[in-house]
């Protein structure tokens with residue numbers, strides 16, 4: 001007979017691994033399905049300086065290795081599999097991966113989100129060497145330098161305002177002259193003497209060998225190409241939550257973000273909980289994701305306790 005897990009956590013970034021840590025310490029013997037990128041988005045970053053507890057900073061992959069070890073130390077089981085389908089209509093829930101099927105009394109969805117990229121020829125090669133999709137993470141490295149931000153929404157404005165605290169000059173590059181950004185955010189940008197707006201322009205490529213040295217731009221009005229000197233390129237062209245597999249099964253908003261129901265971490269299905277960036281278009285930080293993983297695990301534990309299902313031996 002198949003084992004029924006007390007809690008299956010889908011995703012292994014800060015949200016998933018913190019949920020695993022808390023669930024494991026509550027004796028729930030969680031199963032973590034690590035997904036396509038075990039460790040999540042931080043595996044692709046270099047120095048993380050804003051995660052509390054590491055005054056000298058820590059490398060993203062090292063932080064995730066520590067979180068993995070900490071969850072495993074208390075008995076979390078982590079499998080390197082990817083979820084292909086979920087049946088959430090009745091309990092126990094069933095999760096199908098590329099290799100196995102698992103039954104679960106509760107599920108925490110911590111699948112994360114991915115920044116959208118422009119898919120420029122040299123964009124990924126220079127990622128971490130001047131190309132970034134997170135000003136909060138990397139802005140500090142641009143003290144005294146010039147940077148460009150791509151996008152015309154609130155994120156682009158917010159990133160530019162944040163970067164203006166470090167950089168000597170920030171140029172927002174936008175493909176049209178119509179901004180999706182709210183008037184208040186656009187107004188703040190326009191009032192900031194360090195920020196310039198360049199409209200009707202597309203980035204064609206990033207220039208530089210070891211680090212970003214400039215951009216190749218194309219005017220959307222005249223189609224002519226120019227070279228733009230800059231030390232950094234920040235992308236703020238939206239994010240895509242990894243929620244495809246839950247479409248039609250859990251409530252998602254128009255952009256695919258999980259909709260939190262009931263004020264805590266609940267989804268529209270009792271016993272299934274959200275944690276981290278998959279349900280967070282706003283904060284998107286490792287530390288907030290970790291906090292939400294903790295909340296989701298506590299909510300799952302309480303859900304089981306209220307039903308007298310806690311600390312049962314796994315059976316079927």
Ligand code: NDP
Nearest residue numbers: 118151152153154155156158175176180236237238239281
């Ligand atoms: P948006 O979808 O609002 O904006 C994305 C921007 O990126 C648009 O200007 C879009 O251009 C541009 N873009 C998209 N694809 C490309 C591409 N391939 N090449 C060039 N440009 C591209 O996303 P945001 O992340 O800015 O915001 C998401 C949500 O979060 C919004 O609801 C926003 O209000 C909210 N938010 C609120 C904040 C706040 O209140 N402080 C801060 C940050 C976000 P185009 O307009 O031409 O399509």
